[in-house]
Amino acid sequence: MRSFAACLTLITMVSAASLAQAQQPAAPAAPAALSQKQMMMVERLQANALQSRLGLDVLESLTTEIGPRLAGSPDEARARDWAMAKLKALGFENVRIEPFTIPYWHRLVENAAITSPAPQKLYVTALGGSGPTPVGGLEAQVIGFPDVASLRAAPEAVVKGKIVFINERTVRTQDGSGYGVGVVKRAQCQSVAQSKGAAACVIRSVGTDSHRFPHAGGSARSRDGANLANAAVSAPDADQIARLLARGPVRLRLEIGVETKENAPSGNVIAEIRGATRPDEVVVIGGHLDSWDLGTGALDDGAGVAIATAAAKLIKDLPMRPARTLRIVLWGSEETGLHGGRAYAAQHKPEAAKHIVAAESDFGAGRVWRLETDFGPMAAPYALALHQALAPLAINPGPMQSGGGPDVGPLKELGIPVVELSQDGTDYFDYHHTPDDTFDKIDPAALAQNIAAFATFAYLAADSDWDFRAGR
């Protein structure tokens, strides 16, 4: 999680929706009535989710037995094998891999140091899509900017030959909106700096912590062809550079070595509970299977894999299968460009009309605090019914203009309704894309609440005739 574009979209939507909410009276319709069976099943699912260890076990297994799983790497292939075995062992149907290929990017060497005036090592990581420096590195004077806009406004003459350093901080927010703002420099420094003849880009990590971990993440290379060396330093290292810049000239050495190749293998792993009466109607829940390579991807997005898998297993264990098909999609290669989400949408475009609704978990495993939807105007009663069913888990109604998330974004573009069960992301960007994204960062109780929420939503969507497009 998350692409830059998806985030900007999200921010715009959240803002618009908040305004809309503030200006309108409360919901215009009564909720759809839940049948006694639905109410009983929801109660059972929530009780079982809150006491089950399955999600935690799935997440422990993935992060321990596979560990890091970079998009397009042999580690991601091992993760697909793991997922196939796990989903089959849990008794799901139609377990399969839908393969695709991606442009592969892999860090080989990354190091940086202040060479003058106070020589010291920096904690740095290459950003996805970074070009290499010359072997042995490059050394240059640093020019600091508060943000990309200032870099854009700077004359070429003052940037040329220098290492551009952007020291913008990331704002801590519950809904992740601080990331959408902070990530602009990660996406744009490379191309703007390259156009002005800079030697390299070094940004303050897009993260809210003050630990000495740089935060990895993709940059814009694949979109605009920029190939300048592009790296992130940890927040304390950025502070150090800024303090030295306040005293006078600063020089850095930066070495980055990368490996790239075209058409590296990736794939989405899919499993189902076939619907009892309308199996061609599909409800999608999922998370992405790949992770950045520095940590073991527990929060991003082992949690999503575990939440979708455990929620579906709880539904599978109900006395009767739902009317519609519930499909788990574990997307591949999200981090390096939403490749899995795009591949799934392209491959399943012919069945788009039969996709009832889609939801993913790709924002860690903090407690779900809000349900967002993007249903048609006549489908508001279904949103209200979902809110009622989720209320015992302490989940509020949220805006009705959900973006869906990075991997379901391409499904939304096909007109498929989406739902977001918004995790509390207050701490998410302390760990996101760092070596510190490991299993110990998971709160088992919050993970269980997530599973209860996803199971509730997925069950009600799958075992009903609700049409979330109604009135569009």
Add this chain to the structure above:
Amino acid sequence: MRSFAACLTLITMVSAASLAQAQQPAAPAAPAALSQKQMMMVERLQANALQSRLGLDVLESLTTEIGPRLAGSPDEARARDWAMAKLKALGFENVRIEPFTIPYWHRLVENAAITSPAPQKLYVTALGGSGPTPVGGLEAQVIGFPDVASLRAAPEAVVKGKIVFINERTVRTQDGSGYGVGVVKRAQCQSVAQSKGAAACVIRSVGTDSHRFPHAGGSARSRDGANLANAAVSAPDADQIARLLARGPVRLRLEIGVETKENAPSGNVIAEIRGATRPDEVVVIGGHLDSWDLGTGALDDGAGVAIATAAAKLIKDLPMRPARTLRIVLWGSEETGLHGGRAYAAQHKPEAAKHIVAAESDFGAGRVWRLETDFGPMAAPYALALHQALAPLAINPGPMQSGGGPDVGPLKELGIPVVELSQDGTDYFDYHHTPDDTFDKIDPAALAQNIAAFATFAYLAADSDWDFRAGR
């Protein structure tokens, strides 16, 4: 901070003293009366300390302009130059370096990975005194132990040729006593494992955090000649190894390269406020100037340097200089074997009787919560007077069997009374000896309270005729 031996001594003493306190009625004597002048000066010092930025500025300057400063390295030499300039600029007298030499140890290469069953990089650091592995590293099966005692009890046959892994956790405590227990494995794994023919030692970091930083620190090499490769992994990495060991055999690859040399240059930096009436009587306050090389040593022990310097400067700025000489000692090469503390004690042994009392700050910059002393039985009124003067800073009376701390330990051995203004170390071992020990971890308000406490103690000791040895 802190040597293993000093810590064990400290624990023993704290325990004994706590018992003694519990069994005895409250203090047997009335406090020594403070003169009106003393009371006025203490009030002024505390008020000035709490609003001064000097300590923070000193610490910012050291950590920014020098950064890491490994014992015996050119960086430590730069730190001595920095200290000379800073102490002279602040107007202290007799600013000088007292040089000595040390055996130098320096990490060149350190990396580790799980090679089987789930290949992934580990976050590892070589422990001070570690020997090298063969170039390119060694690879071996892991054998896990809960602590050194279990390793000691294991048959040679099961250890031989394997990488010993000790997964003992460090307990979080306010007074740092958890470190004394936890550090045993760091000090002893190497020699015990080597005696059983192990391939290497890997310990769980001695630290209370769950971030992905390994904690550096000295091992016992200099004492017993063991030269096995000896390294620490971060807590999440230790958890990962343990989870894999629970599933079956685990193999690691470990590569460590080190540089050592004899007689590397180090030194203590000394400055004074000469006493007005009894200048040959000396009160010592200080901290150590060196740091481990991974971070910039803000907590360990830039804070001690800043606290001692700022406290002395506040005393220097009083209308009249104290009766006795106040001496700042910034010890060199503490981390790699208390070299500076030992050198100072050896060089100043002839004046030991004229050393009135000594105190150091080497436990971060958490708020001082307790005053410990080791005064003679007839000097209890002076301890009580100090307690009264420190009470406005929310500092409790503590045990009267202080060990003093690592660098004043050798002075205590010469019979010189010592005082400890105990910092709250609850969070100290989250950062200790990691890359994360950086300036942003300093709480300015707590640092100011430390300076107020040290200024209060140092002023009363220097501008009085109190004999802390009384009754010995």
